[in-house]
Amino acid sequence: SGQLRHLLHKHSQAVRALAVSRDGQTLISGSYDQTIRIWHLPSGQVLNTLHGYTQEVRTVAVSPDGSTLASGGADQTVRIWDAATGQLRHTGRGHRRWVQALAFSPNGEFLASGSYDRTVCIWDAATGQLLRTLEGPARWVWSVTYSPDGTRLAAGAADGVITLWDARTWQILHRFTGHTRGVWAVAFNPSGALLASASEDGTVRLWDTATSQERHLLLGHSASVHNVAFGAAGKTLFSADEEGAICVWNSATGARQTTLRPTGQAITALACSPNGRWLAAGEGNGEGNSAGSGVIHLLDATTGKPIRTLTGHGRTVSSLVFGADNTLLISGSHDETIRFWHVESGQQINLLRVERPYEKMNITHATGLTSAQRATLKALGAIES
Numbered sequence: 001s002g003q004l005r006h007l008l009h010k011h012s013q014a015v016r017a018l019a020v021s022r023d024g025q026t027l028i029s030g031s032y033d034q035t036i037r038i039w040h041l042p043s044g045q046v047l048n049t050l051h052g053y054t055q056e057v058r059t060v061a062v063s064p065d066g067s068t069l070a071s072g073g074a075d076q077t078v079r080i081w082d083a084a085t086g087q088l089r090h091t092g093r094g095h096r097r098w099v100q101a102l103a104f105s106p107n108g109e110f111l112a113s114g115s116y117d118r119t120v121c122i123w124d125a126a127t128g129q130l131l132r133t134l135e136g137p138a139r140w141v142w143s144v145t146y147s148p149d150g151t152r153l154a155a156g157a158a159d160g161v162i163t164l165w166d167a168r169t170w171q172i173l174h175r176f177t178g179h180t181r182g183v184w185a186v187a188f189n190p191s192g193a194l195l196a197s198a199s200e201d202g203t204v205r206l207w208d209t210a211t212s213q214e215r216h217l218l219l220g221h222s223a224s225v226h227n228v229a230f231g232a233a234g235k236t237l238f239s240a241d242e243e244g245a246i247c248v249w250n251s252a253t254g255a256r257q258t259t260l261r262p263t264g265q266a267i268t269a270l271a272c273s274p275n276g277r278w279l280a281a282g283e284g285n286g287e288g289n290s291a292g293s294g295v296i297h298l299l300d301a302t303t304g305k306p307i308r309t310l311t312g313h314g315r316t317v318s319s320l321v322f323g324a325d326n327t328l329l330i331s332g333s334h335d336e337t338i339r340f341w342h343v344e345s346g347q348q349i350n351l352l353r354v355e356r357p358y359e360k361m362n363i364t365h366a367t368g369l370t371s372a373q374r375a376t377l378k379a380l381g382a383i384e385s
Contacts, residue, residue, distance in 0.1 A: 018319040018332045021066030026083060027321075027330060028069055029338055030060040036071050038086060039338075048086030061102040061111070068125055070111050072099025078113045078121065080128050090128020094121045101143050105167065106150040114141030120155050120163075122170070136163040136172050143185050147192040152209065154195055156183030162197050164209065174212035178205055184226040189234035189251060196237055196251075198228035204239045204247070206254060216254030220247045227267060231301050232276025238301070240267030246281055246297075248304035258304045262297045269331070271320040276301055278343055280329050282317025294333055296320070298346065308346040312339055 019028045026047075027039040038048040061070045062083070069081040078092035078099055097116035104111055104125065111123040120134040120141055139158035146153055152173065153165045160179030165172055181200035188195055194215065195207045204218040204225055223243040230237055230251065237249040244267055246260040268284035279301040283293045294313025299306055315335040322329055322343075329341040340350035361382045363374065378384065 018321045018330055018338070019060045019062045019069075020321050020323055020330065021062050021083070022064055022324055023066055026062070026066060027338075028060045028062055028083075029332060030058070030071055030073075036060060036069070036081070038069070038083065058098060058100060059102045061104055063104050063108040063125060064106060065108055068104075068108070070102050070104065070113075070125075072102050072113055072115075074098040076115070076117075078102070078111070078123060080111070080123070080125065092121070092123050092128055092130060094123075094130045094133060095119065097140075100141060101155075103144045103146050103153075105146050106148060110167070112144045112146065112153055112155075114144040114155055116140040118157070120144060120153070120165075122153075132170050134163075134165060134170060136165070136175070137161065139182070142182060145186050145188060147188045147209070148190055149192055152192065154186045154188070156186045156197055158182035160199060160201065162186055162195065162207070164195070164212075174207075174209070176205070176207045176212060176214070178214055178217070179203065181224075184224070185228045187228050187230055189230045189237075190232070191234060194234075194251060196228045196230065196239075198225040198239055200224040202241065204228060204237070204249070206237070206251065218247070218249055218254055218256065220249075220256045220259055221245055223266075227270035227281075229270050229272045229279070231272055231279075232274060236301065238270060238272065238279055238304075240270050240281055242266040244283070246270075246279075246299070246304070260297075260299065260304055260306065262306065262309075263293065263295065265293050265295070269317050269320040271322055271329075272301055273322040273326045273329075273343070274324060275326045277326065278307075278322070278329075279304075280320045280322070280331075282313075282320050282331060282333075284316025284318070284334070294335060296329075296331055296341070298329070298343065310341050310346055310348070312348050312351075313337065 029037045059072045071079045076095045080090040095115040101114035111125045113121045122132045137157035143156040153167045156162050162176040164174045179199040183197050185198040202221045206216040208215045221241040223241040225241045227240040237251045240246045244264045248257045265283040267281045269282035271280045279299040281297045283295045296310040313333040319332040331339050363382045364385045
């Protein structure tokens with residue numbers, strides 16, 4: 001219907017990370033307010049609020065079967081939770097600096113965590129036991145991902161090197177070198193034969209995971225590239241940079257098919273729908289603060305053609321994730337809200353937001369207020385009829 005169904009008052013600071021269970025029933029959100037929240041997607045109701053952090057939650061992940069949640073934060077711990085009850089199962093202590101990235105293995109047995117302490121830790125997802133600490137990276141680890149078959153693990157680091165391990169023996173298979181600055185994101189194609197990397201140096205590279213050879217150097221960005229994603233079939237690769245450019249590439253040839261520049265704002269989040277039909281790109285500020293337009297662009301993931309613009313967020317879009325049924329897009333923002341969008345219509349159908357200090361206070365007949373004061377009160381939740 002396009003009508004707002006729920007207004008929920010939960011996170012009190014910026015939403016940093018989102019993850020959706022494979023069955024599309026559960027949403028996990030991690031925030032700078034030091035909490036993790038578990039939401040029932042169909043109703044928008046919060047099922048559990050997970051406490052225990054003394055610093056911000058930086059990353060969250062859901063196991064493939066949806067039974068287990070993982071979170072990592074600035075307190076250097078990796079926490080494993082029961083998704084149904086919200087009970088903390090294990091607190092993993094193995095990192096010496098904050099945890100930046102998490103990835104479950106495809107079979108859900110293992111959890112990988114990447115940290116600013118230059119290590120990747122491998123955990124038993126059932127017991128929380130630290131199985132191994134991988135010390136290949138020479139700088140901060142910014143991204144980790146498993147290959148689709150679970151046999152390899154890749155990590156991108158701040159020195160521009162991507163390390164690829166055999167996930168059975170934990171021997172280093174390859175070190176991909178070529179980037180001159182840090183690697184923000186890495187992604188395997190569906191077959192696992194190609195690995196894409198996005199870097200601060202303004203390039204995207206495609207690597208042959210069997211031979212360690214650079215398959216293609218993709219030039220088209222003029223600023224730091226923070227996001228990269230394959231289309232569902234793996235034939236198309238998308239990348240987005242701090243100056244607002246979204247490049248669409250043929251992953252087989254490395255040819256750039258098109259470059260989109262919606263507004264010039266930095267693209268701070270990127271997601272492709274499970275069916276490969278849609279690409280969502282969220283805007284923000286490329287300087288690392290929360291200011292930004294908060295606009296989300298919905299694109300045709302086959303052609304890169306703009307479909308529609310989703311407006312509602314007032315600050316940087318920090319995370320995007322599609323629901324499993326491809327009809328729902330969920331966005332998290334530094335404006336402290338999570339918004340649900342109907343993909344086909346572009347309508348906002350749900351809003352999850354913190355209770356602001358003057359929420360729903362009617363100031364229509366208030367006297368003695370300047371226009372600036374009225375604007376401030378309205379930004380804090382007051383209304384005028």
